[in-house]
Amino acid sequence: MADRYLSFTGTAPGRFLTRRLGLPQPAALRRWSPQRPVLDGGLLHLTAGSSALDLAPVLARTGLGADAGRPAAVVLDATGVRGVEDLAEVHAALHPVVRSIATSGRVLVLGAPLDAADHHQAAAQQALEGFTRSLGKEIGRGRTVNLLRLTDAAAAESTLRFLLSPKSAYVSGQVIEVGTGQVQAPADWERPLAGRTALVTGAARGIGEAVAETLARDGATVVVLDVPQAEQDARRVAERLGGTALTCDITSGDAGEQIAAALPDGLDILIHNAGIIRDRRLVNMSADRFGSVLDVNLASVLRTTDALLGKGVLRPGGRVVATASIAGIAGNTGQTNYGASKAGVIGLVRSLAPRALAEHRVTVNAVAPGFIETKMTAAIPLVIREAGRRMNSLAQGGLPVDVAETHAWLAHPASGAVNGQVVRVCGQSLLGA
Numbered sequence: 001m002a003d004r005y006l007s008f009t010g011t012a013p014g015r016f017l018t019r020r021l022g023l024p025q026p027a028a029l030r031r032w033s034p035q036r037p038v039l040d041g042g043l044l045h046l047t048a049g050s051s052a053l054d055l056a057p058v059l060a061r062t063g064l065g066a067d068a069g070r071p072a073a074v075v076l077d078a079t080g081v082r083g084v085e086d087l088a089e090v091h092a093a094l095h096p097v098v099r100s101i102a103t104s105g106r107v108l109v110l111g112a113p114l115d116a117a118d119h120h121q122a123a124a125q126q127a128l129e130g131f132t133r134s135l136g137k138e139i140g141r142g143r144t145v146n147l148l149r150l151t152d153a154a155a156a157e158s159t160l161r162f163l164l165s166p167k168s169a170y171v172s173g174q175v176i177e178v179g180t181g182q183v184q185a186p187a188d189w190e191r192p193l194a195g196r197t198a199l200v201t202g203a204a205r206g207i208g209e210a211v212a213e214t215l216a217r218d219g220a221t222v223v224v225l226d227v228p229q230a231e232q233d234a235r236r237v238a239e240r241l242g243g244t245a246l247t248c249d250i251t252s253g254d255a256g257e258q259i260a261a262a263l264p265d266g267l268d269i270l271i272h273n274a275g276i277i278r279d280r281r282l283v284n285m286s287a288d289r290f291g292s293v294l295d296v297n298l299a300s301v302l303r304t305t306d307a308l309l310g311k312g313v314l315r316p317g318g319r320v321v322a323t324a325s326i327a328g329i330a331g332n333t334g335q336t337n338y339g340a341s342k343a344g345v346i347g348l349v350r351s352l353a354p355r356a357l358a359e360h361r362v363t364v365n366a367v368a369p370g371f372i373e374t375k376m377t378a379a380i381p382l383v384i385r386e387a388g389r390r391m392n393s394l395a396q397g398g399l400p401v402d403v404a405e406t407h408a409w410l411a412h413p414a415s416g417a418v419n420g421q422v423v424r425v426c427g428q429s430l431l432g433a
Helices: 004-009 012-021 056-060 084-094 119-138 154-163 206-217 228-241 255-262 287-310 336-360 382-390 400-411
Strands: 042-049 073-080 106-111 144-149 175-177 197-201 221-226 244-247 267-272 314-323 363-369 422-425
Touching: 004 012, 042 056, 042 084, 056 154, 073 084, 084 119, 106 119, 106 154, 119 144, 144 154, 154 400, 197 206, 206 221, 206 228, 206 267, 206 400, 221 228, 228 244, 244 255, 255 287, 267 287, 267 400, 287 314, 287 336, 314 336, 314 400, 336 363, 336 422, 363 400, 400 422
Parallel strands: 042 073, 073 106, 106 144, 144 175, 197 221, 197 267, 221 244, 267 314, 314 363, 363 422
Antiparallel strands: none
16 A cells, blocks of 8 residues: 555645644655666765774775765764774764765664673773664654674675665664674675575565565575465466475475475575464464464474474575564564564574574574565554554655565675674664664
């Protein structure tokens, strides 16, 4: 369903009326397209503290040119911030330029991992989180603000490209850490998944279909998995993307074996997207409603992941990306079952990620969507739907492609140093951290 309020605020009368009434004034977001793959404008590179990062080669490959007075993106290297006094340099660097950043622009603050042996450094670096999240809530005009913790610019190239591009339009207020895992630069950054096989569960429609489309755009051969009842839709999607369809009840005890048998040559990318909702307040929720959501959204993810890792179906350099939700972070009325299942996915990611990388050379991450414009959210009553759309820093709902682009970044061969992360795609929702 179209966001009529967003369309109205894009008109002259809409801007006048909403400004006079003090109502949200969302800006139409710049998303990726083949015709406009990069942001419009230049990149301004600033520094606070003393940094040892060599960012110039990586930033030069983002496609953004030199700052031309109205930057599309500002990168502040604050990895050298080690004390409270250095935070003044953060203010001094960004204060004069914030107003000049283009609509749908980016502010990316680079921080360092917290030093457990230096509580002054840890305090100053933690302060950057409060700074970036607060700036994200006030900057407006479709601009996003994120904090990226890193020690090696080369290991973070895929992440820098993503956060400084139109592909991250609905990702704001996030803190992302890039470690030192194995990174494989693709032969072609436009088709980084060429030669790789991706399985997407629940891919016959909605967000799953968008994820499958985006991975195929990036070169992957996609296996579209859905329940037998959705076989016709799954085949339609697979044929359009040049992939294959696989029907399977993901909750069955032998789902992992069925997938393994269908993929004798192995798998590179496993996207856990299948999920259901059965909303009721706990006092009115039957055991069946509670258990069915946990079985589809969490237990099947655990069983399938264990089976595919255990059988060696996921090849070295592989990626597991699970779909969580902000309901698993902040909770939601009527969703004790759904919130529990999605919080469980986050627990799975945080526990399995280091072991999967060490034992199988496979990364494990999660994407946590907020309010996304789908058929499901279109059925929500108007007042609740409008609240969901506006209760974030971008004052609008996201699109399925926003979730899909985040999956594609985490699936990227050069994202091997991104592991154990839970990235919200929620426009910096006012709910949760």
